[in-house]
Amino acid sequence: MLVSAIALADSGIAMEPVVVKAGEDGRLRTGQGAIWHDTSGTAKLEAAQRALADGAFHPLKSAGSTGLQKGSYWSYFALRNSAPKAVTLHLEYVDHQLIQLQAYARPAVSMAGFAEIADLSMGAPFSARPVFHNRFVVPVSLGAGETLEFLVRFDSEEVGFVFPSMRIWAPEELSKSHTGETAILAFLFGGIALISLFSLIVGVTTGESSFFAYFVYGISKIVAWGTIMGFTHQYVLRSEFHWSYMSATGAVSILCGVMFDRLFLQTRKYTPRLDYILILMMLNASVLLLSALFQIKEVALLSITFALLLYPASTFIALVRWRQGSSEAAVFALGWTLLLAGLFYQALRDLGYVEHNLVNYYLPPLSSFIEMVTIMAAMGIKLRRVRLQGLESERQYRRHLERSKVELEGLVRARTEELEKAKQQAEQEARTDPLTGIRNRRSFLAEAALGIKRAQRKGEPVSLLMFDIDHFKAINDSHGHGVGDEALRLFSQTIQKKIRETDVFGRLGGEEFALLIIETKPDSLHTAERLRDNITQVSLDCPGGRVQFTSSIGVAHSEPGDTLEKLLRQADQALYRAKERGRNMVVEYRVEDQPEGIAGSSVAGLEPAESIDAEPKPEPA
Known part of the structure; x- marks a missing residue:
């Protein structure tokens, strides 16, 4: 300790060991009278010992914190055991905002260098800490009458606040405090x-x-x-x-x-x-x-x-x-x-x-x-105010109702029938496509989903037919949208007349329509073919001449657990195949990568045929 004491005395620092004993309760703290600021933050023990020997350690010029500074800080202090027997102490860092703490010690009578006694890091596993505590704690032991010198490095990495001081505890007292x-x-x-x-x-x-x-x-x-x-x-x-x-x-x-x-x-x-x-x-x-x-x-x-x-x-x-x-x-x-x-x-x-x-x-x-x-x-208070406002509003509303009761009763009776009619009309309009008079997309999806669930509960077969009027854009372009709208109405009426009341028919959008029927696979295919044939017989007189149109139909059959969305997707794929193969035909959805049409298929006991699809008819002039 002689070299350290001389160096500190030369720097104007009067350093006396902190006298400790058994039973320390944390009131004593290691001093801040000898602090060295390593601005680089990379100095090792040897550099700190040289700085100590050169008198570079100085008292901390604050109430305890270094302030927001870069680099690391080193503290030098000594502890003297005044008890007639050995004592074990825990040195606890006073704060939590520290990334790393390294402690070194040596006997005061020794001229040897400092030896590491602790290397604590926030990033290290908590199990590596010698003492179970949320802050850094360094355990030390001093023999009877022994004095130990310490160098402690406090590092906050790059920049941070450091409190270069440690509370002194007896282990049992620190445990109680923690x-x-x-x-x-x-x-x-x-x-x-x-x-x-x-x-x-x-x-x-x-x-x-x-x-x-x-x-x-x-x-x-x-x-x-x-x-x-x-x-x-x-x-x-x-x-x-x-x-x-x-x-x-x-x-x-x-x-x-x-x-x-x-x-x-x-x-x-x-x-x-x-x-x-x-x-x-x-x-x-x-x-x-x-x-x-x-x-x-x-x-x-x-x-x-x-x-x-x-x-x-x-x-x-x-x-x-x-x-x-x-x-x-x-x-x-x-x-x-x-x-x-x-x-x-x-x-x-x-x-x-x-x-x-x-x-x-x-x-x-x-x-x-x-x-x-x-x-x-x-x-x-806010909740009470809102509640009181609500109660006051309710009272005012009730008073208003009482004053208007007689008048309102008469108005209600007069308006009930009118409102009921308006409600029915609104519900009908909400479910109906305004152009064709059949179900709109939302109504069809709701009714079809219910129909599928009912059929699945009863074990009945379900098929979904998706229609698309062939070359509908050409009708609009050649004859105008008025003729196109009339063609959509005529198409819808043709289908509507040929299906049962239990079938769910609706317009999905544009010239696309869908029909949900409770039929077996063969029957549903024959129904589709029958409807396709009926559509080919429809014609529309217009100033530009007679318009005849055809329809492509995609058919999908429900399996147990299938949803409406799945059937729509399958029918749409089949419809795409019908258009791809020349339109004006019925194509059944197949599991294979390239869905086959009815032609060349064996469905519900039907023997394979060359084709049961109608030959594509010439496009209307």
């Missing part, structure tokens, strides 16, 4: 969880979106503070943890909080200009989240700082809403101000203006809990 801290945080997190669950229940009951947002906000707070304070690493992500998780969960919590603020204060409706500030806060939270995901630490720290600077805007907006007449906004402003107080005090501590201790260490999560409770009260 149990108490965990119990306090469990109480706070449990309270926030209960408030969040209550918000969810109220949101489900009332349908008010702000309660759902408050539920998500509360859960994000639990995740964020649990991660930031190291408990997520301790109990959940024990093997793989990274500092970016703290920034990411913090960003999500900020984003959820601002989204809740916008919904609760209704800034978009009542303070549209101030709403842009909250949108800016959401964008900044998104930047923080992205910088955490891509592990850009400097951007993450700047985003967090910017977020803290913008936080008071929510209080200001709440006061504006209070002036506009929203009583719950005043309570909201109080809760948000309490949160700001805790975060502001944390900022003072991180910047080195306030000494670090367990009280202000837990002040931010405590203020978050108080904020949740206070804002929950504000939401209760």
Whole structure:
């Protein structure tokens, strides 16, 4: 220790060993009288020993924090055991925002170099830590009357806040303290969880979106503070943890909080200009989240700082809403101000203006809990106001009904029949294609789906026929849309006359129609062929001459479990094959890659034939 004492004395630092004993309760801390800032962040033990010998260690010029700085910090101190027997101690780093801690020690009477006694990293598995604690803890042993010198390296990687000091504990006292801290945080997190669950229940009951947002906000707070304070690493992500998780969960919590603020204060409706500030806060939270995901630490720290600077805007907006007449906004402003107080005090501590201790260490999560409770009260006021407004509206409505009862009864009787007729007409129009008078697409799909289900329950065969008027565009182009519309009506009437009332017939759109029939495969194919033949006999007189048209038909047969969508798809594929093969024919859907038509098929006992499709007829002039 002689060389170290001389070097420190030359630098003007009076260093005395910290006298320790058994039963230390954390009140003693390693000193901050000899601190060396390694701006490169890459110095090893040898460089630190040279810096110590050269008198480069100096007292920390703050209340405990280095402030936002790049590089790493080294602390030199000595512990002396005043007890007549050996003592085991735990040196606990005072904060959670540290990426790596390396500790080295040597006996004071030895001229040998320092030996490593601990190498702790946030990214290492939690099981590698020598002491089960959410913060870094270094166990040390001192013999009776022994003095040990220590060099401890505190590294926040690239840039960050460092508190180069460690609390001194007896192992059993640290365990008691850790149990108490965990119990306090469990109480706070449990309270926030209960408030969040209550918000969810109220949101489900009332349908008010702000309660759902408050539920998500509360859960994000639990995740964020649990991660930031190291408990997520301790109990959940024990093997793989990274500092970016703290920034990411913090960003999500900020984003959820601002989204809740916008919904609760209704800034978009009542303070549209101030709403842009909250949108800016959401964008900044998104930047923080992205910088955490891509592990850009400097951007993450700047985003967090910017977020803290913008936080008071929510209080200001709440006061504006209070002036506009929203009583719950005043309570909201109080809760948000309490949160700001805790975060502001944390900022003072991180910047080195306030000494670090367990009280202000837990002040931010405590203020978050108080904020949740206070804002929950504000939401209760809002819910009560909405309820009272609803009751008042209901009373006014009832009084109006009582005054108008006699008049309304007469009007109701007079209008009942008219409304019923209008309803029936509207329902009919909703189900009917206005041009052809048959079912429209929506009505056909609904009725056909029900028909398929009924048939499947009874074990009856179902077939779907899809029609397409051949070269319908040519009719429109040659004779005009009026003739085309008349052709669609005539086509629909022809089919409608040839089918049963139980069959479901409708227009899918344009010149495409569909027909659902309860028939066997052979019968359905014969029905399709019969309808195709009937269509070829239809003609339409127009100024440009007589128009005759044909139709291509695709047929699909239902199997057990088939849906309407599947039958439509299969019939459409068969219809496509009919058009591809020359139109004016019936083609049955086949499972094969290239569906075959009826020609060359054996269906329901029919022997294979050359073709039972009608020969394609010449196109109309």
